[in-house]
Amino acid sequence: MRIGPHVLPNPLAVAPMAGVTDRPFRQLCKRLGAGYAVSEMVAANPRLWATDKSRRRTDHAGEVAPIAVQIAGADPALVADAARYNVDRGAEIIDINLGCPAKKVCNAAAGSALLSNEPLVQSIVQAVVRAVAVPVTLKLRTGPHPEARNAVRIARMAEAEGIAALALHGRTRACAFVGPVEYETIARVKQAVGIPIFANGDIRTAADARRVLALTGADGLMIGRAAQGRPWIFREIAHHLATGGALPPPTVAEARALILEHLRDHYDFYGEELGVRIARKHLGWYTAGLPGDRALRDLVNQATTADVQLAAMEAFFAAQAAVGERLAYRDTMRDDIRDATTSGAPHIDRPAARPWAGEALAA
Numbered sequence: 001m002r003i004g005p006h007v008l009p010n011p012l013a014v015a016p017m018a019g020v021t022d023r024p025f026r027q028l029c030k031r032l033g034a035g036y037a038v039s040e041m042v043a044a045n046p047r048l049w050a051t052d053k054s055r056r057r058t059d060h061a062g063e064v065a066p067i068a069v070q071i072a073g074a075d076p077a078l079v080a081d082a083a084r085y086n087v088d089r090g091a092e093i094i095d096i097n098l099g100c101p102a103k104k105v106c107n108a109a110a111g112s113a114l115l116s117n118e119p120l121v122q123s124i125v126q127a128v129v130r131a132v133a134v135p136v137t138l139k140l141r142t143g144p145h146p147e148a149r150n151a152v153r154i155a156r157m158a159e160a161e162g163i164a165a166l167a168l169h170g171r172t173r174a175c176a177f178v179g180p181v182e183y184e185t186i187a188r189v190k191q192a193v194g195i196p197i198f199a200n201g202d203i204r205t206a207a208d209a210r211r212v213l214a215l216t217g218a219d220g221l222m223i224g225r226a227a228q229g230r231p232w233i234f235r236e237i238a239h240h241l242a243t244g245g246a247l248p249p250p251t252v253a254e255a256r257a258l259i260l261e262h263l264r265d266h267y268d269f270y271g272e273e274l275g276v277r278i279a280r281k282h283l284g285w286y287t288a289g290l291p292g293d294r295a296l297r298d299l300v301n302q303a304t305t306a307d308v309q310l311a312a313m314e315a316f317f318a319a320q321a322a323v324g325e326r327l328a329y330r331d332t333m334r335d336d337i338r339d340a341t342t343s344g345a346p347h348i349d350r351p352a353a354r355p356w357a358g359e360a361l362a363a
């Protein structure tokens, strides 16, 4: 799959998830088989660029190419300025988030109205495509609500305006994360345009991946929540698509090495105090469904230093090694993913507070 001049090593992308797909997690996913990753959204509003959060979101040091940055905003000139600003800081692809209603980010009431305001979407697309010399992509849903699905129209307009690829979450904004994903709408969009499409929504296993590719004819797949705590899902899917076979879960020794390395990278990136707080949700996801997960979660949630979290994880892995050579999940689908899917919750929320929940609901 290509995005402009960039040939991806494979068509499997980790979805942008605010509060989750920071640079350390994107790196980890790419190491474990994701061919593409998009940053958490960056505000178009320049007043927010000086915040620590925005600075971290524009820090791509050591990131594996192509570096793709997602911008959220509703004012064409501001989104275009933000695109230029990010290209100057290393972005090789600019992705526009068409679903961002988080007022604190967009500083505009457009938000959820954006998808239903097609002329405004066109102005944003035109402004950004003109502003930068790198490929511009869109991330969208199938429409504002089920009575007004307009993804096909937006995709055609986007292609005509020079958009290089689309990622389509197969639900309307009104549907949030509830109900079945409309893979048939994704198929219609794929048939309507010639630019590459990532199909997105509820891909949780390698078998789902194969099924969604067949149903949609999409060029690539974008995976969000199922990568939380299981970044190795990308190599599992790549292996299944290439061979039809199934990779076993990681060995305890491999998971230990990967997770401890992720933690160290994560503490370096955020600093210890914030890093320890943000690590809690990752550690909750990593361990959910494994023996001793609840006790571990209590420990890492109460920890206030990196050393205590690292020691808790070391002890946890020692206990896993006593159970077997490989991670032994209670269930093939984690309880928390099933709960999130059946209750309509946007993501797994047990491990930690949800500072990103407003943004998640948005996208």
Ligand SMILES: Cc1cc2nc3c(=O)[nH]c(=O)nc-3n(C[C@H](O)[C@H](O)[C@H](O)COP(=O)(O)O)c2cc1C
Residues within 6 Å of the ligand: 015, 016, 017, 018, 019, 020, 040, 041, 070, 097, 099, 139, 169, 200, 201, 202, 203, 222, 223, 224, 225, 226, 346, 347, 356, 359, 360, 363
């Ligand atoms: C915690 C969280 C944060 C998200 N943040 C963003 C975001 O910043 N930009 C965006 O376009 N989509 C965002 N999304 C939506 C995902 O990219 C994706 O479209 C959605 O989760 C559906 O894919 P999945 O079923 O594989 O999780 C977010 C989703 C979650 C769960």
